[in-house]
Amino acid sequence: MAINIEQVNAMEAWFALRNDAAFLSGSPEDRHKARRALADGMRDKLVIDAGEWRELVEEADAAYADEMG
Numbered sequence: 001m002a003i004n005i006e007q008v009n010a011m012e013a014w015f016a017l018r019n020d021a022a023f024l025s026g027s028p029e030d031r032h033k034a035r036r037a038l039a040d041g042m043r044d045k046l047v048i049d050a051g052e053w054r055e056l057v058e059e060a061d062a063a064y065a066d067e068m069g
Contacts, residue, residue, distance in 0.1 A: 004047070006045070010045075013038060014038055014039075017035065028067040031063070032060055032063070035063065038056075039053055039057055
């Protein structure tokens with residue numbers, strides 16, 4: 001089994017948002033844009049495939065909906 005270190009680093013960045021003060025201090029819209037930009041960047045760099053990108057986008061959309069109440 002091969003480990004893709006770029007994918008591991010990208011996913012660590014995704015989960016690190018949960019503890020990032022600048023990210024957390026932003027508006028729900030700003031946080032949604034940041035999540036989407038990170039997911040798009042991972043897809044564009046071919047670090048994740050289309051299915052994984054879709055999952056991250058769904059997670060970003062769900063978090064936004066939850067934050068908006």
